[in-house]
Amino acid sequence: MRIHLALLFLAGSLFANKLQKCTVEISGMSCQSCEKAIEKSLRQLPGVEKLTVSFKTGKGELWFSPGTEINEEEIRQAVERAGYKVKNISFSK
Numbered sequence: 001m002r003i004h005l006a007l008l009f010l011a012g013s014l015f016a017n018k019l020q021k022c023t024v025e026i027s028g029m030s031c032q033s034c035e036k037a038i039e040k041s042l043r044q045l046p047g048v049e050k051l052t053v054s055f056k057t058g059k060g061e062l063w064f065s066p067g068t069e070i071n072e073e074e075i076r077q078a079v080e081r082a083g084y085k086v087k088n089i090s091f092s093k
Contacts, residue, residue: 019049019063022070025087026079029055034084041082045074058087 029035035053038060042051047068053060060079064070072089079086 018066020066020068020070021092022062022064022075023090023092024060024062024075024079025089026053026058026060026084027087028084029053029058031055037082038079038084041078042075045070045078 026038029038032055034055038053039051042048042053042060042062045062045064047065047070048062049065050063051060062075075089076086
């Protein structure tokens with residue numbers, strides 16, 4: 001059983017390492033409802049595998065499938081559709 005769990009953990013880690021990460025600084029959030037509205041809009045972007053939004057940090061983090069072509073303008077529009085403003089967008093691996 002331990003080996004099985006270790007393999008699952010390892011497989012998940014390897015998969016997560018291949019995702020493209022994007023951090024979005026967002027202004028105007030003040031509660032969990034704000035987080036949910038932004039999450040709902042960002043989830044509609046193609047290739048989103050994982051997503052977190054926090055009003056406490058003022059940031060959203062998105063992980064995209066390898067090979068997904070996404071640009072800053074698409075992310076900005078998704079946040080603005082939810083009624084919020086983007087301060088900064090950065091991509092990393």
